[in-house]
Amino acid sequence: MALTNLDPGVIMNTEGYVTTNVHIIKDADEIFVTLADVRQTEAMVVCLDLDTDLAVLHVDLDNLSTIDIG
Numbered sequence: 001m002a003l004t005n006l007d008p009g010v011i012m013n014t015e016g017y018v019t020t021n022v023h024i025i026k027d028a029d030e031i032f033v034t035l036a037d038v039r040q041t042e043a044m045v046v047c048l049d050l051d052t053d054l055a056v057l058h059v060d061l062d063n064l065s066t067i068d069i070g
Helices: none
Strands: 017-021 031-034 040-049 054-058
Touching: none
Parallel strands: none
Antiparallel strands: 017 054, 031 040, 040 054
16 A cells, blocks of 8 residues: 655654554555655554554664754
């Protein structure tokens, strides 16, 4: 199934771990992440937590901007 979804995710660290929601990716055969700088890459699912609707993905890209937690 091919899905096109423009829902947000958050890049958590420079190693390429991204969080999003399970309901966004659950029916996808492939998941692609597009960054604000228009780079795009396929993402691999690391884990899913159905109870909290949290999904962790991994992308293999350099020079990632991450969330600033202060």
